[in-house]
Amino acid sequence: MKKTLVLLLCLLFLIVSCNSQERDDYDFEGITLGVHDLFNVLTVFVEDNLGGNEVILQGWDPSSFKDYEVEAYQVFLTKDTKIINEGSGEELQMVSRHEFFSGHSETVASTLLFHPYRKVAVKVEETFSSSVSSNRSNYIMYDRSFLPIYRAKEVRLFPLTFNDFVLTNTVHIQPDEISITAVYDPSTDNMNNYYFDYDKLWNSLISSQDPSAYVTFQTWEVPYFEQYHPPSEYQQYPIFFILNEDGLLYDTHDWDDAAEYVESVIDK
Template identity: 30%
Template sequence: MKKMMIILSIFLLTSCNTNNEDEPHIEGTLIAHGGMISLLTVFVEDSISGNNFEYPETEPTSSDMENYEAEIYRLLLDKETKFIFNETGEELTVNMDGFPYHLHGFFQSWSDQVEVNVKEEFEREILTDRSTPVSMDASFIPIYTADEIFIESPDKELLIERYRTHTSTENDYKQASVLTFLDDSFSQDSLMTNQQHFQPYQKEDQWINNQVFFNDEVGIYDHFIDSYPTYYVLDEEGKVFETGDLNDVITYIEEEKEFEINEEWLEQQEHIDEMED
């Protein structure tokens, strides 16, 4: 009987370990974070936001921080880190030339929900005794090296809600967001080229938030994008314009949204072009 109990205990322990090995080490939300831009920050949960992270609009109160707890990690990426589309298990074809770059911007081209396996032995850690939330202070956040990063299939409505403009009593400038969906694999050159399309419209009293999304060969956005490229224009109401032609976007933001070209920026560009010639 004693021998049978020992065997049963070993079996149960083995089963538990197997189940844990099938689960990702870290599962959470990618957030923009100050400090080293070559580190990726994954927020799991804290006692203010739970696991539905939102950037704080106001300073936390002393009562918020009194029994504050948080789980958050920072990740190093290297040439061996694999990027996998969770829905199909396919590996993404990422052009790593120019690495490192701003990693949060890099992952924004897919999804901000990720699962991660790390190279080191992983130990879950809860942070306490902090005067500010972890989203505002990167001190003492555990750092691991990412082995595999699993990208979730993005939700169209969540993307629109995240990037629609938000009116504020503090900011009375003109705002719009443009979401660009490309049937390409990620590259730093493509990201920079497509982000520059709306640079001439950035000035003190107007601002365009331009986000670029890469479909990759695995078809990350095929479940709601029928053809590429596709452009969404968003305001505080959500999506207000959709087209496959960049020129149509320019016409819309100039005529319907009344954005004006920044003449100072044009003069600077002309000067740069003359210097290069």
């Protein structure tokens, strides 16, 4: 029994040591803020003196920026940059601007590199030195100028989660806005039908409700959505997510149910 316990402890130690060594191979870890201005330059946020290592999406105070400091880097992606999927160990190929915006299904995993708020680890070509940018006049989400820039030797993509999906779909929601996000299977479903239903809902709302409350609508294809590893209860399609600036409010597989819920929220 004692021998078995010792062997298990040794195995655990080796696993932890290997993971620690693997992390140590990278120069920094952070959250991507997506591409900015240039398609092959990725902004990676590490931490700041407002939210620590978390990005503040809503409710920040502009007066806080008098002494704002942030550690963030511009990461230049080249044709030699290795992009590793942490979950599978697979090396992904960089996609061209055309492939990214045309949304070919075979490039789904790679294009998700450019989706904001994904956790990554970066190894750079140059000698790396951590640096805090001080005396900045605006939040990192709105001002990425004059950040240190490095060429990426390797970028490791950590697995996305369903919470990342909710965050991605919440960040641009304004106060008094309700957003409907529809996830559908393009092989069996027609996206245009949902836009037609949304138009009917919108026309009904503006004719009878407070115009200060408004509803937006967007769609996701299943291959993109499943990169966020949704729980099993969200893997029957179509599915409609109702969100506001605070996050996920409701989900349903039935459009009429989604429309009824939106109307009930706006009535309050």
